[in-house]
Amino acid sequence: GTASDANAPEMAQLALSERRYRRIFDAVPVAIGEEDWSGVLERLRTLRAEGVTDGPDHFASHPAFVRECLRAVKINRVNQAAQALMGRHRAPPRAAGLVGLEQYYADDESLPLFVDQLDALWRGERRYSDKRSAPSRDGPPMKLMLTVALPALDDADGIALACLVDIGELDRLNAELDRSVARLRQVNQELETFTYSVSHDLKAPLRGIDGYSRLL
Secondary structure (H helix, E strand, O other): OHHHHHHHHHHHHHHHHHHHHHHHHHHOOOEEEEEEOHHHHHHHHHHHHOOOOOHHHHHHHOHHHHHHHHHHOEEEEEOHHHHHHHHHEOOOHHHOOOOHHHHHOOOOOOHHHHHHHHHHHHHOOOEEEEEEEEOEOOOOOEEEEEEEEOOOOOOOOOEEEEEEEEOHHHHHHHHHHHHHHHHHHHHHHHHHHHHHHHHHHHHHHHHHHHHHHHHO
């Protein structure tokens, strides 16, 4: 009973921290998913123990192993913003019945993005970021920025946090800004041409005025 009583404050603090984390996780207005990569870490450590030194080369030549790793990643939870974004996502027909992360990399075109994450994990990178396109239920494809906080290869905790930001509106604004800048450059060029023309046309009259002024 004494040991239990001694650990009570620590357990209460851990529970409080967990509740705070959950509140922040759900309230942040950015799509975030908590993924369990423990199965992938175990498979990569096994490869390393077997003497494999070039992970990316192994992934490229063993697509079945990549698929095995993909099936091993589990989605623990997603926040409200991620649920809203996933509601706009139109999964490919082949993704029917798939669970976990596999449903988002079900076709051959999207699989290289997962391979890139495996490469980063093998190299010991803790952060992976890339742009991707995802089919939308209600319009053109969504343009997304994916950022994943990866675990270390030797971590006991295989939790990764994936963040998705819809950059379609940002791309639209950037394109509009580029068009505005182009129009501004054109106006400036026209203004420079007009200024040069005016100054050139005024030279002769000004010289005449200067000459008459000297005579007077």
